[in-house]
Amino acid sequence: MALLFAPAPSFGAGPAEGFEAVRGPDGIQRVRVLAGSYFFRPRQIRVAAHSPVELTVVLEPGLISHDFVIDAPKAGITVHETLGEEPRVIRFMPAVPGIFEFYCSKRFLFFESHKDKGMRGVIEVVP
Numbered sequence: 016m017a018l019l020f021a022p023a024p025s026f027g028a029g030p031a032e033g034f035e036a037v038r039g040p041d042g043i044q045r046v047r048v049l050a051g052s053y054f055f056r057p058r059q060i061r062v063a064a065h066s067p068v069e070l071t072v073v074l075e076p077g078l079i080s081h082d083f084v085i086d087a088p089k090a091g092i093t094v095h096e097t098l099g100e101e102p103r104v105i106r107f108m109p110a111v112p113g114i115f116e117f118y119c120s121k122r123f124l125f126f127e128s129h130k131d132k133g134m135r136g137v138i139e140v141v142p
């Protein structure tokens with residue numbers, strides 16, 4: 016994977032690119048993710064390991080047939096959520112540090128996958 020993270024505090028280039036999750040008073044690290052054609056924003060998310068994460072994934076109005084996938088069982092993160100009109104709240108507890116991809120698994124028949132068109136990003140889990 017070509018994406019690399021700069022060390023904090025220069026992480027990302029603002030909310031459009033990178034986002035460091037903010038831990039609430041309840042200890043939950045919350046991040047809001049916008050899904051559009053064909054992107055997720057932010058596309059780089061940094062969270063701490065061993066603390067609960069709550070992603071709220073919002074689909075831009077009028078879009079259909081997108082989903083949100085994280086396939087990282089080693090990190091205790093396995094998500095396959097179909098996106099729709101209502102925001103989807105996705106909760107997990109990252110078990111190990113690392114960089115894990117999230118993406119949309121939809122594909123046009125005989126054409127590029129949404130992932131290849133840009134519906135992808137990474138979650139960096141830091142110790």
Ligand SMILES: [Cu+2]
Binds near residue numbers: 080082119121134
């Ligand atoms: Cu999609």
